[in-house]
Structures are given as structure tokens and as C-alpha cells.
Amino acid sequence: MKNMxxxxxxxxxxxxxxxxxxxxxxxxxxSGSISGLDADGLELTNTGNGEVLPITQGLTxxxxxxxxxxxxxxxxxxxxxxxxxxxxxxxxAVCTPTANQGKANVYNAYYVVIxxxxxxxxxxxxxxxxxxxxxxxxxxSETVNVPKSTxxxxxFVFPKTIGQKSNFGINILxxxxxxxxxxxxxxxxxxxxxxxxxxIEVKCV
Numbered sequence: 735m736k737n738m739x740x741x742x743x744x745x746x747x748x749x750x751x752x753x754x755x756x757x758x759x760x761x762x763x764x765s766g767s768i769s770g771l772d773a774d775g776l777e778l779t780n781t782g783n784g785e786v787l788p789i790t791q792g793l794t795x796x797x798x799x800x801x802x803x804x805x806x807x808x809x810x811x812x813x814x815x816x817x818x819x820x821x822x823x824x825x826x827a828v829c830t831p832t833a834n835q836g837k838a839n840v841y842n843a844y845y846v847v848i849x850x851x852x853x854x855x856x857x858x859x860x861x862x863x864x865x866x867x868x869x870x871x872x873x874x875s876e877t878v879n880v881p882k883s884t885x886x887x888x889x890f891v892f893p894k895t896i897g898q899k900s901n902f903g904i905n906i907l908x909x910x911x912x913x914x915x916x917x918x919x920x921x922x923x924x925x926x927x928x929x930x931x932x933x934i935e936v937k938c939v
Contacts (some may be wrong), residue, residue: 737756738750751904752781754938755875755928757851759778760809760810760811760814761805761809761811762807762809762810762811762812762814762838762839762840762842762843762844764780764806764810764816764838764843765803765804765805765843765844765846766803766804766833766834766844766845766846766847767802767804767847768789768802768803768804768829768847768848768850769802769847769848769849769889770827770829770849770850770851771789771802771812771824771827771829771848771850772822772899773780773826773827774789774790774824775822775823775824775825776788776789776820776822776848776850776858777789777820777821777822778804778818778819778820778821778831778848779795779819779821780806780808780816780817781819781820782810782814782816782835782932783808783814783816784816785799785806785807786821786933787804787807789802789804794808794843797815804848806818810838810843811838812837812838812839813838814837814838815835815836815838816835816836816837816843817834817915818834818835818846818848819831819834823850824850825868825927826852826853826899826927827850827852827898828850828851828852828853829849829850829851830849830850831846831847831848832846832847832849833845834846834847834848850919851874851897852897852898852899852900853897853898853927854895854896854897854898855895855896855897855898855925855926855929855930856891856892856929856930856931857892857894857895857896857902857925857929857933857934858889858890858892858930858931858932858933858934859890859891859919859920859932859933859934859936860888860889860934861880861885861887861888861889861935861936861937861938862886862888862935862936862937862938863887863913863937863938863939864882864883864886864887864888864915864938865882865910865913865938866882866910866913867882867910867911868908868909868910868911868915869881869906869908869909869910869936869938870907871892871904871905871906871934871936872904872905872906873892873903873904873915875894875895876892876893877907878891878892878893880936884896887935891931892922896925897925898925898926898927899924899925900924901922901923901924901925902922902923902924902925903921903922903932904920904921904922905917906936912936913938913939914938914939915936915937915938915939916936918935918936918937919933919934920933920934920935921934
């Protein structure tokens with residue numbers, strides 16, 4: 735009888751502890767932060783309970799850190815399994831979750847991290863009338879050397895890719911020997927949702 739009373743008391747105590755820690759009453763909210771997001775289209779799913787959460791960019795953005803916070807409305811209990819996955823990416827980016835799964839507790843439920851990185855695109859164009867070497871084009875700090883070619887116009891592509899939705903600005907960093915070149919198309923622009931291999935035109939005389 736004494737042992738039965740003791741077991742009952744222990745069970746009640748454990749229940750009280752779980753309740754105070756956000757246990758069986760389901761008081762933990764799976765939440766976290768998102769970086770690199772500046773458009774709608776991201777969708778998160780907690781596969782632990784099947785809850786789907788569309789993310790509206792800017793709804794909770796912190797302008798100081800450029801982070802967006804999110805919270806799944808449904809509460810979970812201590813030790814409930816959660817796994818936050820990216821089920822839809824925004825058109826321009828690929829988003830990856832970290833610290834996103836486990837048995838829920840106060841140390842991991844609030845700290846899921848989603849990192850979004852813009853899809854990378856190639857930028858290039860053509861140069862007409864180029865008959866000598868030395869032409870160097872620049873997009874900010876990125877440069878490309880365009881040598882003379884037997885084809886006219888000759889084509890070029892900047893060595894490094896550029897994130898979708900990024901702005902670009904093209905200028906002549908160095909003129910070819912004995913010629914004068916001018917950017918006639920695509921001096922400024924924004925990277926679209928595909929490679930832009932004919933975005934820029936340069937004419938040399």
C-alpha cells in the first residue's frame with residue numbers, strides 16, 4: 735500500500751514538472767529567424783505535426799538585422815518531435831534550414847534558422863567592332879577582359895555569377911589599344927530569373 739502511494743505521488747510530481755516546463759499542455763511554439771528573404775513565396779512545414787506555414791516577407795522583418803522571424807501557431811509539448819523543412823522556395827532564392835529538428839524543449843524550439851541565398855545567374859553580352867586587345871569591362875569590382883576576335887561581334891561573360899534580383903552597372907575600365915568603346919545597351923540593370931548572356935552590348939570604333 736505504501737509503495738502504491740509512493741508511485742502515485744511520483745507520478746503526480748512528474749506531471750506537475752512537465753506542465754511547468756511546457757510539457758503535456760503544449761506550451762512550446764516552434765519558431766526562429768530567416769535571413770536573406772526579400773520576397774514572398776517561402777513555405778515552411780513542420781513535418782512533426784504536418785503544420786504548413788506560408789511566410790509573408792516583411793511581416794515581421796527587423797530592419798536593423800534584415801532577419802525575418804516566424805512562429806508556427808500550433809503549440810507542441812516537451813519531447814514532441816519537430817522537423818522544420820522548406821517545402822517551397824521563393825522564385826529567386828534557395829532557402830536552407832539548420833537547427834531545425836529534434837525533440838522539442840526550451841533550448842531548441844525557438845531557435846530554428848532559415849538561410850536564403852539568391853539563385854546565381856551569369857551576366858554577359860557582346861562587343862562589336864573590336865580589332866585590338868586591351869578592352870576591360872567592369873561591373874563594380876568584377877572585371878572581364880575582352881580580347882580581339884575573328885568573329886564580330888565577339889561575346890563575353892563575367893567570370894563570377896550574380897545573385898538574382900541584384901543590380902548591375904557596366905563601365906569601360908580600360909579601352910583597347912587605339913580604339914574607343916561605349917556601352918550601348920545594358921549599362922545598368924537588374925539580374926532576372928535566368929542567365930543574362932546577351933544583356934550588354936558594347937560598340938568600339
